[in-house]
Amino acid sequence: MRAMPVLRGHPLIAFFVLSFVIAWGFVPFGSFGAFAPLVAALIVAPISRGRAGLVELGRRLVRWRVRWYWYALAIGVPVAVHLLAFAVDGTTATVSAGTVLLMFLLRLVNPTDGPLGEEPGWRGFALPGMQTRLSPLATTAILAVVITVWHLPLAFLAEGDPRSNVAIIVVGTVAVTFWYTWLFDHTGGSVLLVVIAHAAEGAVAHEGLLYMLVWLAVAVVLVVVDLRSWLRPAPVEATWAPDVPTTTARVR
Numbered sequence: 001m002r003a004m005p006v007l008r009g010h011p012l013i014a015f016f017v018l019s020f021v022i023a024w025g026f027v028p029f030g031s032f033g034a035f036a037p038l039v040a041a042l043i044v045a046p047i048s049r050g051r052a053g054l055v056e057l058g059r060r061l062v063r064w065r066v067r068w069y070w071y072a073l074a075i076g077v078p079v080a081v082h083l084l085a086f087a088v089d090g091t092t093a094t095v096s097a098g099t100v101l102l103m104f105l106l107r108l109v110n111p112t113d114g115p116l117g118e119e120p121g122w123r124g125f126a127l128p129g130m131q132t133r134l135s136p137l138a139t140t141a142i143l144a145v146v147i148t149v150w151h152l153p154l155a156f157l158a159e160g161d162p163r164s165n166v167a168i169i170v171v172g173t174v175a176v177t178f179w180y181t182w183l184f185d186h187t188g189g190s191v192l193l194v195v196i197a198h199a200a201e202g203a204v205a206h207e208g209l210l211y212m213l214v215w216l217a218v219a220v221v222l223v224v225v226d227l228r229s230w231l232r233p234a235p236v237e238a239t240w241a242p243d244v245p246t247t248t249a250r251v252r
Contacts, residue, residue: 011048037121131234172212
């Protein structure tokens with residue numbers, strides 16, 4: 001097949017194209033394929049790298065042996081952002097703890113939802129591949145733009161003013177992309193921790209612009225406080241990237 005050499009020679013481009021085509025292919029039917037990055041990674045990884053590509057992706061997804069405080073941060077930071085946003089806008093959350101916990105657990109295991117449907121692709125495949133050539137800061141800036149554009153159809157599928165929805169998606173997606181990169185790189189490339197963080201972030205329906213601005217403040221703090229790690233060579237890279245030496249993942 002003519003597509004095979006393209007997939008093998010340009011795995012990142014192939015991954016991004018498939019992620020857009022699959023996800024946006026549902027838009028005419030009033031839906032959105034949030035699972036597209038997972039499917040794209042499962043297609044491109046074995047074609048570009050063979051069985052080793054799937055093994056590498058799988059190991060990132062089940063990498064659980066990190067220090068306990070990373071689990072606390074993965075859950076605690078999203079919870080703190082929710083609470084701070086509620087405090088700033090003067091509203092009170094009315095959902096029960098049981099409902100939030102159930103939503104969190106469902107999002108952890110549902111491959112059609114954002115955490116499990118997106119993170120194995122964005123963070124498990126694209127991020128380490130891009131970091132073989134670029135710093136974490138440059139990689140994340142590019143990835144933030146790509147993922148934001150990928151999400152834009154949701155602004156027109158959701159209720160409310162599309163212009164307001166676009167602003168929310170842009171600010172929120174850019175902000176959490178920096179948060180997820182920071183968490184991924186500091187846990188030796190654990191997609192599992194990012195899936196947990198993503199599930200915690202969406203366990204409460206809190207999608208206003210103020211909420212996203214709080215996330216933006218978190219992203220700015222992460223970059224400013226830890227700027228050195230954003231500018232130096234990434235601690236987590238993909239072994240399948242051609243002609244680029246591989247670094248060993250470090251858990252800090």
